[in-house]
Amino acid sequence: MPNLMKINLAIISAVMLLLFGFITPATATTLTVTNVRLPSGTPFDLKITGGIFGSNVRSVTHPYAGQILLDTQEYGTVATWCVDDLHAIYLGGHYSYTTGILQTDNSGGTVSGSNPLSGQQIHDVMALVSYGNNLLYSTPAGPNHDLISGQIQAAIWGVIYAATVTAISGTDPVGALAFSQGVVGLRALAPSLSPGNAFALFNLDANGLILSQVLMGSFVPEPTTLALLGIGLAGAFLRRRRIA
Template identity: 70%
Template sequence: MPSIIKTKLAIAGALLLLLFSSIATAATVTITNVRLPSGTPFDLTITTPGAGSIFANGHNVTRPYAGQILLDTVEYGTLATWCVDDLHTIYLGGHYSYTTGILQTDSSGSTQANSNPLSGQQIHDVMALATYGNQLLASLPSGLNHDIASGQVQAAIWAVIYGATVTATGADISGVSALTFSQGIANLIALAPSLSPGNAIALFNLGPDGAMLSQVLVGNFVPEPSTLLLMGIVLGGALLRKRSPV
C-alpha cells in the first residue's frame, strides 16, 4: 500500500478516535426511567479498614438494592449501568440529566474535586467489571442466577472503588449460601485485572456548582446515530481516496 494511502487512513483513524473521545467526555444522557430489574438476594455490608475510613463502621445495603441499573434514555435507548457511588442516591423511576465523562474519584465528597482520587488499576478494574457484568447478565435468563450475578458484580465494583470488604448475610436461597455469594465477589475482584474495560464510561449528574446530585454510574456507551453517520462519512472518504490514483 502506498505510504500516502497509509497516511490518509491513519488520519481517518485519528479522527474516529477524536470522535469517540469527544463523545465520551461531553454527551448528554436524558434519563426518563431508572430500573433495577435484578438485585442481590442477600443483604450486604461494605466495610473499609481504619478509623475515619468511608465505611469504617460498615455500610449496609439491603436486598435487592445492589445490582445492574437500567436507564431508559431519550438519546440512547436503554443503558445498562452500575453504581460507583454508594454515598449519593438515585431513585427508581426517577428522571435525570447525566453527562458522560471519565471516572477519576470515589465520589466520597460533595464534589468530584474534594473526593478521593482512584488509582489507574482501580479505574481499569471498575470499568472492566462493568463491561463484564453487562456481558454476563445479557447471557443469563431471568431468575436466581441472574440476580446472584447482578449482585456480585455490583458488590465487587463497590469493593474496588472503596478498597472495601463486601460481605453478604442472610439465609440460604435455593442452596446458595451467603458465604458462597461472598466468595463469588472475591473471585470477581481477582478476575478484574485480566478483563478488558471495553467501552465503559462514567455518567455524572452534577449541579452548576459541581455538586453531585445523584449517584455516579458507569456503563457501556453507544455512540448516537448522528455520530455513527459521521463516522461512516469519514471512513467512506478514506476508502474513496484509497481507490483514487496516487
C-alpha cells in the same frame, strides 16, 4: 411517575470510553434519563467494611444492589452500575446525566472533593462494568441473573472503596458465603479483563455539586451507537493515583 424507591448504595460513576479518541469537555454527551429501573438485584443483604469506611460498617438491603438500567431519550437503554455510596438515585426518576472520566470515588459533595482512584482501580471498575453487562445480557432472567447482578455490583464497590463486601443471610448462610467468595473471585479476575466500552455518567449542578448518584455503564451488546457518542479509548491515559 411511579413511586420512587431509593436505591441505597447504588451510585455508578460516569466514564465514557470512546472508540476513536479521548473524551474532552467538547465531546461530552448528555443523556436525558426518563426512567430508572432495577430489574435484578442481590438476593442477600450486603455489608461493606474497611477501606475508606474504616471501622464503620455500611449496609445495603436486598435487592438494591445490582445492575441499574437507565431509559434515555437519546440512546435507548443504558446498563449502569453504582460507584457512589453517598448520593441517591430513585427508581422511576428522571435525570440529566453527562458523560465524563472516572477519576474519584465520588464520596464527597463534588467530584474534585472526593478520594482519587488509582489507575488500577479505574481499570478494574470499567472492566467489571463491561464484563457484568455482557454476562447479564447472555444470562436468562431468574435466580442466576440476580446472583450475578449482585456479585458484580458488590465487586465494584469493593474496588472503588478498597473495602470488603460480604453477603449476610440468616436463612441461607451457605449461599451467602458462596456469594461472598464469588465477589472475591471477580475482584481477582478484573485486572485481566478488558475495560470494553465502559463510560461514566455525572449529574452535577453548575458548581459541580453531585446531585444524584454517579453511575458507570456501557451499551449492551456492543452497539453501533458508540460511534454516535464519539467514544474513544481512554484507558491508556489513566494515571495511577492513591486513595487519600
